[in-house]
Amino acid sequence: MDARKLAKFRKLLTEEKARLTASSRSALKNEALNISADDLPDETDLAATEVNHHLQFRLRDRERRLLSKIEEALSRLDSGSFGTCEDCEENIELKRLEARPMSTLCLSCKETQEHKEKVYA
16 A cells, blocks of 8 residues: 555544544533432433433443554554455455544455354354
């Protein structure tokens, strides 16, 4: 892969990292997660608040995992292994990388992995 494409992917990854980091900071400042049970008039409101908190925590966990994958992709850019499938060591298709720059598997290997997960899950 040429230097111009690598720079493009680095820019995409760093922009996504900045967006996720800003989102996390915003969530930390959000006071919605600090509601006391005493502030809620009934059990239904408490249950709704707990469901909302659960969804917020799941979203934050998902963002944390995505940030980790972005960091790994940036490390692969630095090491020169970006765009190479971890399983078959072939080049990952450019369209796949454009859609998901943190991909570590080519489409064929990813399909095989998903099939195994489906069969053995």
